[in-house]
Each structure stands twice: as structure tokens, then as C-alpha cells.
Amino acid sequence: MIEVRNLCKSFGDVEVLQDINACFAKGKVSQIIGKSGSGKSVLAKCVIGLYAPTSGEVLYDGKSFQSMEKEEVRQLRQEIGMLFQSSALFDSLTVLENVMFPLRMFATMNERQMRERADFCLKRVKIEGADAKYPAEISGGMQKRVGIARAIAMNPKYLFVDEPNSGLDPQTSIVIDNLIQEITDEFNTTTVVITHDMNSVMGIADEIFFISQHRLMWKGTREELLRSDNAELNAFIFAGSLMRQVKQAMKEG
Amino acid sequence: MALLFHIGRYFMLLGEVFSKPERLKVYWRRTLEEMDLLGVKSLGIVALLSLFMGAVIAIQTKTNIDSPLIPAYVVGFTVRQSTILEFSPTIISLILAGKVGSTIAAEIGSMRVREQIDALDIMGVNSAGYLILPKIVACALINPFLIMISMFLSIFGGWMAGTLTGIISSANYIQGVQYDFDAYIVTYSLIKTVVFAVIIASISAYQGYYTTGGTREVGISSTKAVVYSDVVILIANYLLTQLLLL
Numbered sequence: 001m002i003e004v005r006n007l008c009k010s011f012g013d014v015e016v017l018q019d020i021n022a023c024f025a026k027g028k029v030s031q032i033i034g035k036s037g038s039g040k041s042v043l044a045k046c047v048i049g050l051y052a053p054t055s056g057e058v059l060y061d062g063k064s065f066q067s068m069e070k071e072e073v074r075q076l077r078q079e080i081g082m083l084f085q086s087s088a089l090f091d092s093l094t095v096l097e098n099v100m101f102p103l104r105m106f107a108t109m110n111e112r113q114m115r116e117r118a119d120f121c122l123k124r125v126k127i128e129g130a131d132a133k134y135p136a137e138i139s140g141g142m143q144k145r146v147g148i149a150r151a152i153a154m155n156p157k158y159l160f161v162d163e164p165n166s167g168l169d170p171q172t173s174i175v176i177d178n179l180i181q182e183i184t185d186e187f188n189t190t191t192v193v194i195t196h197d198m199n200s201v202m203g204i205a206d207e208i209f210f211i212s213q214h215r216l217m218w219k220g221t222r223e224e225l226l227r228s229d230n231a232e233l234n235a236f237i238f239a240g241s242l243m244r245q246v247k248q249a250m251k252e253g
Numbered sequence: 254m255a256l257l258f259h260i261g262r263y264f265m266l267l268g269e270v271f272s273k274p275e276r277l278k279v280y281w282r283r284t285l286e287e288m289d290l291l292g293v294k295s296l297g298i299v300a301l302l303s304l305f306m307g308a309v310i311a312i313q314t315k316t317n318i319d320s321p322l323i324p325a326y327v328v329g330f331t332v333r334q335s336t337i338l339e340f341s342p343t344i345i346s347l348i349l350a351g352k353v354g355s356t357i358a359a360e361i362g363s364m365r366v367r368e369q370i371d372a373l374d375i376m377g378v379n380s381a382g383y384l385i386l387p388k389i390v391a392c393a394l395i396n397p398f399l400i401m402i403s404m405f406l407s408i409f410g411g412w413m414a415g416t417l418t419g420i421i422s423s424a425n426y427i428q429g430v431q432y433d434f435d436a437y438i439v440t441y442s443l444i445k446t447v448v449f450a451v452i453i454a455s456i457s458a459y460q461g462y463y464t465t466g467g468t469r470e471v472g473i474s475s476t477k478a479v480v481y482s483d484v485v486i487l488i489a490n491y492l493l494t495q496l497l498l499l
């Protein structure tokens with residue numbers, strides 16, 4: 001479980017996040033939604049400690065990240081898997097080497113076991129036959145999926161994925177959503193997904209966090225989301241025609 | 254103030270770099286790759302420069318001291334001394350700062366702006382150690398070889414120019430090269446080389462590692478890497494010369 005307490009973050013004078021309080025539960029998929037530029041990625045980066053919060057703290061299973069020693073942070077991070085919005089694959093390594101990288105650094109496996117594990121992870125994100133390619137030689141959506149494969153290679157306790165679906169076709173999108181769901185159930189992971197994709201929200205979100213105007217504007221479950229009367233949240237989620245139809249259908253019973 | 258900030262942060266980064274590697278095997282493999290990229294691939298330019306530099310020193314020495322009072326072997330002697338003392342260790346290191354330093358800063362800098370260093374950090378990898386240590390070790394190991402090759406080729410270049418133009422006989426040149434030889438100058442020169450190698454790799458890596466922004470900033474870091482490496486090499490050269498030769 002990850003707890004965010006009174007987290008604020010500004011860059012210079014620019015305030016991005018204000019007094020965020022949230023709890024990402026173990027074995028659940030928590031999704032962070034919000035407009036582009038609302039601070040979702042910044043929030044994720046504060047939670048994993050890439051940005052130091054201006055104030056507030058983040059607790060991993062009750063232990064404050066901000067008070068951890070460097071070595072403790074490294075230990076903890078070996079249990080974190082993260083997909084960056086930009087994928088952040090190592091471009092001097094092949095697809096296969098990228099996925100094997102965390103294993104090479106930390107796992108007690110021989111070469112063959114590492115390969116098998118990497119192959120397995122790549123299969124789960126539906127990447128086949130691209131092992132020897134470099135990140136620059138595959139599409140953006142494929143990079144995303146390789147990024148996910150790398151993030152899950154070590155069976156992380158905490159999984160962060162920043163826009164796993166952007167750039168993916170609807171079919172592959174669902175595959176990725178299901179994968180995130182399965183991993184969360186199977187390994188009881190604390191999963192945090194950042195997304196704009198309402199399909200993904202309605203598909204797998206256990207709890208939803210809506211960021212707007214620098215604040216955590218709303219949180220709740222999928223059912224609560226559809227029934228919410230928060231005007232801003234409604235404006236956000238019902239912007240797409242599909243969601244409007246859902247709402248309409250609900251009204252008509 | 255800014256200078257103090259950079260010096261402080263530079264040494265803190267070095268502290269990270271020299272902390273215990275996660276996997277020695279992985280680091281060693283990276284070091285070998287870097288030796289190839291940063292060392293072996295610089296061989297061509299080093300060889301070319303050295304040959305021509307030696308040739309020019311030989312011809313200039315001859316034309317500047319053309320006097321019956323000065324023995325002919327002085328040309329070989331001068332080429333040897335200036336090559337071993339300064340040209341190979343210092344000038345070639347400055348050239349390498351341009352080539353190797355900009356490569357290092359650009360590579361690490363673009364990894365920084367493309368979140369790849371964040372990705373390393375988030376896996377729990379010591380990103381500074383993983384990225385920078387192999388480069389420093391690689392340069393410190395391979396540059397002495399480059400410089401020895403440079404010394405040889407520069408002296409050889411002087412011989413070629415001298416004999417081909419007929420300004421000095423082969424025997425006289427070789428006599429000069431062997432005249433009053435003190436092996437300590439080679440030791441001195443190689444000590445300098447290793448220090449310069451560490452300066453180039455670490456300063457350039459520092460510039461790359463703390464790049465913020467986008468591709469434009471990567472370019473700026475890369476330029477700074479070369480300029481600062483050069484300045485620090487010149488200062489270190491002066492200090493080492495005073496320390497080792499006086």
C-alpha cells in the first residue's frame with residue numbers, strides 16, 4: 001500500500017500539485033485521471049521519488065520514503081516497476097536486452113533463465129520476433145509494450161504505468177489492460193495507472209483519482225464515477241461520445 | 254559561487270560513481286565496450302595527428318637551428334623530447350577531450366533528457382556508477398596505450414620527414430632519439446595521461462549527467478564538457494609538471 005500525505009509540488013513559482021492525499025491499495029488498480037498537463041506524471045514521479053515533493057510525504061507500507069537512506073531507497077526500488085510516459089527504453093540495448101536489464105542487475109538467474117523470463121514478459125505484451133531490434137526500430141506503441149515488459153520483469157510489488165494505452169489500437173489496449181489487471185491480481189501488486197483512456201478506466205480501475213486545478217478533485221470507484229455530480233469530473237469523463245452514450249443509457253435505465 | 258557549487262556537486266557525483274557496483278560482471282562488460290568506443294575508435298585520429306606533428310617538429314627544428322655549431326642529431330633529440338614530454342600526453346589528450354568528451358557528454362546527456370537515467374534510478378540501479386565508472390576506467394586504461402602509440406608514431410613521423418626531405422640522415426636522427434634518454438620522462442608522461450583521461454571522462458560525464466531540458470541543452474553540455482575538460486587539463490598539466498619534474 002502506498003499512502004500520499006499532504007503532498008505539494010512546485011517548480012520554482014509554478015505550483016503543480018497542492019495538498020494531495022491519496023491511498024493506493026495493495027492488490028488493486030488505482031487509476032489517476034486528469035487533463036493533459038494537470039500534473040499526473042509529476043504526481044507519479046513524486047511518489048516514486050524522482051522528484052522531491054515541496055512538502056508532504058509518501059509512505060510505502062507505512063514507511064516514509066522521505067526518511068529513507070539511499071541504500072533503503074535502492075532496495076525499495078528493486079521492487080518497483082515503472083513504465084514512463086516516454087517509455088524510456090535504453091536505446092543502446094536491443095528489445096530483449098532492455099527487458100533482461102533489471103534481471104541482469106539484480107536477479108539471481110543464469111543467462112538462460114533470464115532469457116526465458118524476458119521472452120515470457122515480451123509474450124505477455126504481445127511482442128514477438130522483435131528481440132534483436134533496437135528501440136528506434138520499433139513503433140511507439142511497441143516501445144510502450146516493451147516498457148511494460150521491462151517493468152514487470154522483476155515481478156514488482158509496486159507497479160506504476162504512465163499512459164500504457166496511448167498510441168495503442170483498441171484491441172492491443174485491451175490486451176494491456178487485461179495484463180495489468182492479471183498482474184495485479186496474481187502478485188497482489190499495488191498498481192497505479194495514469195491514463196486518459198476512459199475505456200481503460202471503465203475496464204480495470206478499482207479506484208479512480210481525478211486531478212484537476214492542482215488538486216485531487218475527486219476519488220471513488222467506477223460506479224461512483226458514473227453517478228458523480230462533480231461538474232468538472234463529468235465534463236472530463238463525458239467529453240467522449242461513447243461515455244455520453246453510456247450516461248444516456250444509464251438514465252434510460 | 255556557481256563554481257563552488259559545480260565543484261561540490263562534481264565530487265559528490267564522483268562519490269556515487271565510486272561506490273560499490275551492483276554487478277561487477279556487468280560493469281566489466283560495459284568497460285570493455287567503452288574501451289572499444291572511446292579508445293580503439295580514436296586510434297585513427299591519434300595516429301594521423303601524431304605522424305604529422307612529429308614530421309612538422311622535425312622540419313621546424315631543422316630550419317630554426319640551422320647552424321654548424323649545433324650537431325645534426327639535435328633534430329631527433331628535439332622531436333623525442335617534445336613528443337614525450339608534451340605533445341603526446343597533453344596535446345593528444347586535448348584532442349581526445351574534444352572527441353571522447355563530447356561523445357560522453359552527449360550520450361549521458363541524451364539519456365538524461367529522455368528519462369533513461371530516471372529509468373535506471375527507479376530500478377534501484379546506481380545510475381551514476383553504472384554509466385560513468387566504466388567510462389572513467391576505460392579511458393584510464395586505454396589512453397596510456399593511445400599515447401604510447403602516439404609517441405612512437407610522432408617520432409617515426411619526424412624520421413620520415415627528416416629522411417625523405419634529406420635534411421637529416423637516418424643515422425643522425427636515430428642517434429638523436431637515443432641521446433641522453435631518461436626513461437622517467439615516459440613515466441611522467443604516462444602519469445599525466447592517466448590523470449587527463451580521468452579528467453576528460455569524469456568532467457564530461459558530469460556535464461552530461463546534470464543536463465536539464467532537451468536536445469539543445471545536450472548540445473550545450475557537450476560543448477561545456479570539451480571546454481571545461483581542456484581548461485582543467487591545462488591546469489593539471491602545469492601542476493603535475495611542477496610536481497613531477499621540478
Ligand SMILES: Nc1ncnc2c1ncn2[C@@H]1O[C@H](COP(=O)(O)OP(=O)(O)OP(=O)(O)O)[C@@H](O)[C@H]1O
Pocket residue numbers: 011014016034035036037038039040041042043085
Ligand atoms: N521538470 C519540470 N519542470 C517544470 N515544470 C514541469 C516539469 N515537469 C512538469 N512540469 C509542469 O507540470 C505540469 C504537469 O505536468 P505533467 O507532466 O505531470 O502533466 P500530465 O498530467 O502528465 O499531462 P499529460 O497527460 O499530457 O502527460 C505541466 O504544466 C508542466 O509544465
Ligand SMILES: [Mg+2]
Pocket residue numbers: 040041042085162
Ligand atoms: Mg503525463
